[in-house]
Amino acid sequence: MLKGNFFRGLGYLGEGFQLIRQPGLRLFVIIPLVINVFLFVALFYFMALGFDALIAMVMAWLPDWNWLQALDWLFWILYGAVILLMLAYGFVIVANLIGSPFYGYLAELTEKHLTGQEISTDDSWAAIIKDIPRALWRELQKIGYYLPRALVLFVIGLVPVVNLVAALLWFLFNCWMMALQYVDYPADNHRVSFPALRQTLAETRLSALGFGLPVALLAMVPVVNLVVVPAAVCGASAYWVRENGSTIR
Template structure:
């Protein structure tokens, strides 16, 4: 039987957006935000350049008919769709890899703001630098968890009839992954293993899907996906405190 509250889960991202405006949290929201903007700009630029070359190559293969040459607008529509999908997940993965030390500390500050209790005795830049290897390893663990399941869903999508449910499975899986991705930051601060975190989220699965759903949707919206990451970290920390936080350990 599924436990948790889907509608309560939906509210955590909104709470995250309110939390990122708190004075004590803004600095550790702005730094990864700047990193995300730079990454977004570089990613978009190089992908646009590569796609421009691809369009020119494909148009060069087509007969010199005016109506065919006018099809380049269609390729640019397809490009927009590809960008949307790639930014939704590829961009988030890269941004999280680079910003993970900041997000761990942001989760720590958010928990202190919500509970009034210290999560660790070390503060500031020393704590961020010290946690870089551990934070990167946690991100790698998430990627290793994600890839085989994503490949399995791709295979399902190739099977006739069965592939009719593939889109729904992808949607549910990505919502689950977004919950795992961001609740992992406060969980890691409490030295909860990634395996144990999966069990904890499984205990409140409906709340987890409720939280992950709007994060997954927001990650698909250009510009919004730049600010959704720190908001999701703060929202996930609120989830951790209220759904299955330190009292469950």
């Protein structure tokens, strides 16, 4: 039987958007946000260049008919759809890899703000830099968890009829991954292992899915997904404090 509160989980991202406006948290929201903006622009630009070259190559193969040559607008519409899907989760993965040390500290500051209690972590810039290898390893663990399951769902999606169910499974899985992705930051601050975090979130799966749902939806909206990442980190910290973080060992 699924436990937790789905509707309470839905509210944590909204709380995260409120928290990122707090003066004590803004700096560690702005720094990764600036990084993400440059990343987003660079990724979009180079993908556009590559796709433009691909369109030119395809159009060169087509007969010299005006109506065929006019199809380049259709390719650009398809490009926009592909970009939307690729940026939705690919951008989040890359942004989290780059910003993980900042997000860990943002989660710590958020928890301090919510509880008024100190967390036994060194909060100096030197400590943040020193934590980069561990933070990157943690992100790679999440990617390692995601990829084989995503591959299974991809294969299921190739099977006729069954692929109708696969679409729903894909969405639920992405909601679950968003909860794992961001609650992992406060969990890591408390040195909770990734397997232990998965087990604990599974015990309140409805709350986790409720939290992951709006994050997964907003991750698909260009520009908005730049802001949703730090908001999700703060919302996940609120999740940690109010759900079952205190029961994790």
